[in-house]
Structure formats: C-alpha cells, structure tokens
Amino acid sequence: MKQFLIFVRKEFYHVARDSKTLLLLFGMPVAQIILFGFALSNEIKNAKVVICDYANDYASHRIIQSIEASNNFDVEKSILSHEDLEKSFQEGTIKLAIIFPGNFNNDLLHLKKAQVQIIADASDPNTANTLTAYATNIMMGYQKELQQSNTGQMMINTNVRMIYNPELKGVTNFVPGVMALVLFLICVLMTSVSIVREKEMGTMEVLLVSPFKPVLVIIAKAVPYFALSLVNLTVILILSVFVMGMPMNGSILLLFFESSLLILTALSLGLLISNSTSSQQTAMLISLIGGMLPVLILTGFMFPLENIPWPLQMIANFVPSKWYYIIVKSIMIKGLGFSAIWKETLILAGMTIFLLVVSIRKFKIRLE
C-alpha cells in the first residue's frame, strides 16, 4: 500500500510539472463549454422580426407583448405591404414576419378559432424552423392562458409540443455533450500518453524489473487522472449551471457516480491504446482522432442520432459517450433517478469491464 502511494505521488509530480498538460486538462473544458455554449449554440437570439398587426386588438397585443418579452426576437411593429415584406426578406433585414389578420380577437372569441400567418426566411431552414417554433410556442402559451380563464375552447392553430426544453435552449443540448466529450477525450488521451511515455523513456522496463506489481502500475497511473477529471467535472458543472444557465434537476451524487463510470471507461480505453502503441505521438494521434470524431458525431449532441444512417447508428451504440450523454440529460434536465437510467449505466459498466479485461490481458502478454 505504501509503495502504491509512493507511485501515485510520483504520478502527481508528473502532472503538476507538465504545464502544457495542465493547461490542456483545465483549459480545454472551459474553452469547450464557452465555445459550444455561446458561440456554437443553436439557440437564436434577437432575430429581426416584423409584426404586421392588422387586428390591433386585445388578443394580438397580448401575443405581441410576449414576443417582445422573449429575448429571441427583436420586434419591429409596422404594417408592411406584401411587396415591402418580400423586399425586406430579400435584403435579409428580417428573418421572420408575423401577420395578424383583422378581427383576430373577434374570430377567437366568436368563431373559437383564429389564424396567424407566420412567414419565415427558409433559405436557412434551421433558423427558420427554430424561429417558427419560438413564435408558435408563444401563441400556444396565450391559447392556454385563454383556456384557463375562459371555459370555451379557443384555437390558435398550432400543433407543436416541446417538452423539457420549452425555450429551446441550446445549452441543454451542448453542456451534456461537452461534458461527455471533455471527460472522455482527456482521460483517454492522458492515460495512454502517460503509460506510453514510460515505455518510450525506458523507465517501464525498470518498473517491470522491480517488485512493484504491473497491475498496480496501471492503477496508480489512473488515480491522478481520475481525481483531476472529477475536479474538471466540478468546474464544468459550476460553469454550466451558474454561467450557462443549465438546469440541475436531478441528484448531483448520481451524476458524479455516472461520470466516474465514464471516466473509468475512458481510462481503460486509454490503457488499451497505450498497450498497442510505443510512441507518445502515435498514442496522442489515436486518442485524439480516433476519439474526437466518433464522440463528436456519434454522441448525438452535434447531430441527432435519429437522422444518421442506420449503419452509423449501430456504430454509435459502441461509443460510450453516447450512453453517458443520455444519462446526463436524464439527470440534469429531466431530473430522473437511477431507475430510469440503469440500462445505460449497465451498458457503460459492461464496456468498462470489457476494456479493462482486454487491456490488462494485453499488458501481461507484453511482459512475456
């Protein structure tokens, strides 16, 4: 045990004296969170919208107030002719137009249904979709309000339903993704590089000749990165909850437990990589390229997994971060407990055990 602690202390020296690694360890998550959270967010803020209010009545005013209150839109109220609207769209000065026909309130009260025309610039379909969804959502909110105060069923024709993320906040998508990406990549990279470094330097031979058990070498190497990853996770969580406004509805303890599991999976994968390579550069390349792309594409936070071809969907099942992403979303956003995510947890645990067994086997074979 004392020998083990001495080894762990040595590993901490390595990490602490390598300023580049430290920068990577703590700089990358912060940079990623800020980059993905702010810059690459798919949330749209202050989109120019023109509202042509032909009705100019109580109902339309109420809806326009809500639209103005939302920080997704930058509202301009004016009655524009059809030609002027088209011109504005062509020039790109507006992204969306909302047109309330005359008698909007009357229709709503007497005919029990009314129509609003929403015109979106679909040259950028994603933006158009998102903005339309924002607008419809506000209409729906008003309709619900009416239904609660009045007994009649009044209809503003929309049929969009968004649960868990009614404001369509981008951050809820990206933060779990970035957590998965950062924790996974850093752990794979660090373990593989630190073990391969010992091989490259020739110190691994000295360790293997010593009475220190090879399995303990592996575990001792994993300890500092495990600890640092937990620190990292805390930084990411603080950033995302307090700066990015990410909800934290579930148990923090459970989240740390599941994250530890992912870290273990990553450490085992790093170990496997380090067993199959003999230079630090190769280990780094394999970890970064082999890790980054699948994690980015097949985790599901960049592209919805439902939209990718089924062979890729099958492959995605082997990417540990995919399962972790589901787990984090379930805990942080939906506030679910362990009973809802035991399947994903089991899959992650299975992957970890598999990777560990394979890599420890390989490690032993290498000694022969």
Next chain:
Amino acid sequence: MTDEVVIRTDKLTKRFGNFIATDQISFDVYKGEIFGFLGANGAGKTTAIRMLCGLSMPSSGNATIAGFDIYKQTEQIKKNIGYMSQKFSLYGDLTVLENISFFGGIYGLTDKQIKEKSESLIETLGLQKEAKKLVGSLPLGWKQKLAFSVAILHDPKIVFLDEPTGGVDPVTRRQFWDMIYSASDRGITVFVTTHYMDEAEYCHRISMMVDGVIKALDSPANLKKQFNAASMDEVFFELARGAKRKSD
C-alpha cells in the same frame, strides 16, 4: 569474488517462431564478480538479459538467479536484483531526491532507510547543490552515475547493466567503472553488457556471444592468450567475423 554461484543458466533458450535468439546458453556467475556480456548487435545479449531479469519467459532450459528459480520464483528474484537499461532510466521531471525516494519506495525501503541512503548517496556523488534540481537538467554523465546508484539503492545481490555507458565521455566512464568496482567489493555481482572493448578489459570474466551462442568465456587475459591477440578488440573481431546474422 567468491565461489558462491549467484547466476546459473543451463541450456537457456529463447525462440521467436523459427528464430532462435539465444541458443542453449549455459554459464555460472559468482558472487561479487564483474561479468562482461559481450556480442555484436543482434547476437542475443538483450534477449538473454531480459530472461534473466524476468522480463521475458525462456522457451526452454533452466536458470537460477540469486538461488531462485527463473520460472517459479520471479517475485523473489525481482527483490534481489537491480536493473539499469540502455535507455536512461530515471525520471527527468523529478528531482534527484524524488527519484531516489521513489525507487527506494517501490523496492519497499522504509522512510528512514531512504533518508539515510539519499544523504550518503548525494554526498558520494557530490550532488549537494543539485539534490533539489530536476534530473533532466543534469549532464548525461551525472545522470548515468545517479541511475547506477539508484539501481543498487536496495542492496541487490545482482545488478544488471545493459550498455550503461553509451554516449558518456571517457573520464565519466572511468568514474562509472570505479563505482562498479566499489559495488563489486561490497559483494554485489555486476552483470554488464557493453560495446566498448576497453571496458571489457575491466571485467573479471567475459562471455562472447555470436549468433545466439556463447563462443568464448574466460578472463580477458586468458581470452587474449587463447586467441593470440594483443587486445580485446582483436578477440572480438576474431569471433564476430564468423557471425552469420546481420547486425541491426
């Protein structure tokens, strides 16, 4: 040097597929002896040394190291040997003291032992000013001397040195050999591989390996007599000329 045998190999063989890296080598090494293990590149030296250190399993044959069986008692063997590889074997990003206490620690020395050993070691090497400097910043010669001292920190019965003086200047090499002699005087057996023939002269006995086989084994003086050579260089050339394997 005594008659007590600390390394005994009996037809020790290592095959990689059809390739026989070491072919039935048999020899004895005695306590306190400086045993030179010579041969051209690719002659099978490293394979042999790796088997003796427990890094590689022999294909056939037997060997005992410090009285322990090479197949069954690897754990006891590990406690009784030291090893210094041809690559520099300390941590460059740890200080001199940290390296000493790390290697002392994994060999199970107590804190008190480590402290005493560090102090005497630093004094012997004259590293008082450098004790808290990173090993990576020291000149190569000092690093090698330090690496050797660390390899025998736990007072092993045998120390294996795999080309310990590669790239080191002649003065430092001479000092390095002084350290080897003093270790030998303390009863530590030194098993050393080298390419420098002047170093071969320093050994008590030498084995010459050619194509995985030990072609000659005797003291330097006897070998020179046997091959009617003026220096170990000539002995080496005489033997290596017959090699069929290409050196790498």
